[in-house]
Amino acid sequence: MHEFEINRIIKQSTQGELTGFSDLYKSYARMIRSVLYKFCQPEEIDDLVQDAFIKIWNGLPRFKQNCKLKTWVYRVTYNLALDHVRKKKLKIADIDLQRISAGSEENEFMKKDLVQKSLTTLTEEHRAVLVLHSMEGLSVDEVADVLEIPSGTVKSRLHHARSKMHDALTASGVKL
DSSP: OOHHHHHHHHHHHHTTOSHHHHHHHHHHHHHHHHHHHHHSOGGGHHHHHHHHHHHHHHHGGGOOOSSOHHHHHHHHHHHHHHHHHHHHTOOOOOOOGGGOOTTOHHHHHHHHHHHHHHHTTSOHHHHHHIIIIIITOOOHHHHHHHHTSOHHHHHHHHHHHHHHHHHHHHHTTOOO
């Protein structure tokens, strides 16, 4: 989104108009859903997406544009996911590795499910950098902005997160 569009959306939303906000929704709903999926249980995603947009709507009047809107939306979404995970203290669900059969459509689903469950074995800090950088495609500097930590810390956490994720997947029988 261009700065002009962002200013228009902020102005409209602070005046109670939904027109601009629907543009914001169209631009960011998929991204928000993707981030939440990597942190939360699938059956909770729809409600959490709504919660994210409520937080964005309420926060838009205070958005100072000292960072990119996309970075701010990631930060709001990440904080929501982190709060949700902390409240629920989500645990890894058991997975039947015997059901994974090579080459099947079910195999691909099970691998994705296994990756999702392996993410929950990581600390919040490691999961955040891995999701935002490796899965969402943000640069190290963008991840640093979203999490409000130094770039060097992002790099360090990313290294440890990859190592722990590799160990978790290997222990679950995935050949890497």
